[in-house]
Amino acid sequence: MNITRRQFVFGAGASAAIMHLPVAKAALNNPQTIDLQAITGATQLLPEKYPKTPIWGYGGMAPGPTLRVRQGEKLVCNFINDLPQASTVHWHGIRIDNKMDGVPDLTQALVPSKGQFRYEFVAPDAGTFWYHPHNKTSEQMARGLYGALIVEEKSPPEVDQDEVLMIDDWRLGQSGQIDDSFGAMMDWSHGGRLGNWITVNGNARYQKPVKQNERLRLRLINTSNARIFSLLLNGLEGWVVALDGQPIETPFEESKPLDRLSLAPAQRIDLIVDVTAEEGTEGVLYMPGRNGDHTLAVFSVDGKARPAPLPTPKPLARNPIPEIDSAAQARKVFLHMEGGAMGQMRGAFLGGKRVGMRELVNAGKVWAFNGQVEMPEKPLISAARGETLHIEIKNDTSWPHAMHLHGFHFRKLAENGRFGPLRDTLLMDREETATIAFVADNPGKWLLHCHMLEHVSSGMMTWIEVA
Numbered sequence: 319m320n321i322t323r324r325q326f327v328f329g330a331g332a333s334a335a336i337m338h339l340p341v342a343k344a345a346l347n348n349p350q351t352i353d354l355q356a357i358t359g360a361t362q363l364l365p366e367k368y369p370k371t372p373i374w375g376y377g378g379m380a381p382g383p384t385l386r387v388r389q390g391e392k393l394v395c396n397f398i399n400d401l402p403q404a405s406t407v408h409w410h411g412i413r414i415d416n417k418m419d420g421v422p423d424l425t426q427a428l429v430p431s432k433g434q435f436r437y438e439f440v441a442p443d444a445g446t447f448w449y450h451p452h453n454k455t456s457e458q459m460a461r462g463l464y465g466a467l468i469v470e471e472k473s474p475p476e477v478d479q480d481e482v483l484m485i486d487d488w489r490l491g492q493s494g495q496i497d498d499s500f501g502a503m504m505d506w507s508h509g510g511r512l513g514n515w516i517t518v519n520g521n522a523r524y525q526k527p528v529k530q531n532e533r534l535r536l537r538l539i540n541t542s543n544a545r546i547f548s549l550l551l552n553g554l555e556g557w558v559v560a561l562d563g564q565p566i567e568t569p570f571e572e573s574k575p576l577d578r579l580s581l582a583p584a585q586r587i588d589l590i591v592d593v594t595a596e597e598g599t600e601g602v603l604y605m606p607g608r609n610g611d612h613t614l615a616v617f618s619v620d621g622k623a624r625p626a627p628l629p630t631p632k633p634l635a636r637n638p639i640p641e642i643d644s645a646a647q648a649r650k651v652f653l654h655m656e657g658g659a660m661g662q663m664r665g666a667f668l669g670g671k672r673v674g675m676r677e678l679v680n681a682g683k684v685w686a687f688n689g690q691v692e693m694p695e696k697p698l699i700s701a702a703r704g705e706t707l708h709i710e711i712k713n714d715t716s717w718p719h720a721m722h723l724h725g726f727h728f729r730k731l732a733e734n735g736r737f738g739p740l741r742d743t744l745l746m747d748r749e750e751t752a753t754i755a756f757v758a759d760n761p762g763k764w765l766l767h768c769h770m771l772e773h774v775s776s777g778m779m780t781w782i783e784v785a
């Protein structure tokens with residue numbers, strides 16, 4: 319049987335295996351110490367009649383183990399690199415000690431194949447975070463290297479089940495192997511490496527048994543290289559309670575009913591939902607599409623947990639993030655994004671020299687920030703500790719981008735002068751201009767880049783320095 323790419327995406331659903339994510343359970347002792355080994359493995363991504371897919375994974379699995387720590391608790395992670403490539407671990411969304419941020423050359427040396435590195439940090443914020451490599455990321459993540467890092471609230475909301483749903487978009491070949499077309503200019507200069515096989519926690523049709531009127535916390539994490547998901551729920555009703563790990567501040571009543579959920583690469587959405595589907599039916603998480611809906615996760619309802627849903631939950635407690643004083647003097651800096659297919663870019667600085675588009679394409683560098691491809695020698699901004707920064711980002715390209723700032727959560731400035739919710743990754747539409755604001759309270763060297771991994775590989779990155 320020949321499987322076309324299209325059938326892969328939209329004909330999924332034959333695999334109904336239930337997979338429980340292995341959990342490294344939060345121990346009572348603090349710090350919590352774990353070994354995290356990156357190694358090759360194999361997993362059944364396709365239905366059983368197809369061979370297993372060779373992957374690279376933490377613990378040899380994709381996703382890797384879900385790490386759980388309590389807010390304020392220290393995690394000590396002995397990273398063991400048994401991959402054939404050098405790697406590092408980035409703790410996405412954690413307001414971390416800069417030395418532990420996992421960015422090669424900026425915050426640490428690469429961990430070579432057969433090497434080790436000891437990560438040690440306190441998780442200051444409760445919420446849904448994740449970890450992934452930060453070297454050859456477009457290849458290493460496409461091969462399956464990622465896992466969830468859950469920081470538990472001191473008093474968590476009352477739910478019956480707390481589920482992490484890591485949504486990935488694989489590009490698989492005919493025999494289920496990971497397509498090794500890494501570095502294809504078509505992907506790099508367009509919308510990134512889009513796949514043909516979508517999974518939740520490694521399952522093409524993730525299944526979870528539930529009861530009617532049960533309350534679930536669903537932690538959605540987009541681990542794909544470049545796909546922006548637009549998702550809907552059916553038979554599950556509730557609230558968005560956090561974005562990118564940070565609790566939302568709008569009252570829950572205003573966020574009901576749940577609208578379409580937009581999840582760009584690296585973004586997270588925490589939901590609290592009640593199972594409203596009838597007994598014997600299903601709740602579903604799905605991608606609506608012109609050619610039919612594509613189901614990602616099925617919640618089959620067996621039995622009744624209680625006669626009626628629980629009352630509206632209380633908002634999650636805020637994390638200790640310094641609030642932006644809108645009256646404070648802010649340092650302003652401009653970031654011009656350009657390049658890519660159908661763009662206006664004619665040339666840019668590469669390795670200290672201005673070169674034309676042909677030379678950039680030959681070097682595999684097709685995106686620029688402020689006329690510079692790849693990491694500039696000097697930071698975009700050198701800030702004093704505690705300064706308020708406004709970065710005005712102009713997406714002067716024909717493609718959407720998912721801009722991720724390390725070390726901080728920021729707010730997008732709205733037209734009315736108000737601030738949006740805290741985020742660490744901002745989806746920017748083509749031609750859109752947005753200003754992000756944050757207090758630079760965390761010293762160190764912090765990356766600012768597109769989280770569409772082919773875009774960062776081909777130039778879209780810069781950094782800021784906080785003294």
Ligand SMILES: [Cu+2]
Nearest residue numbers: 719768770773
């Ligand atoms: Cu991008």
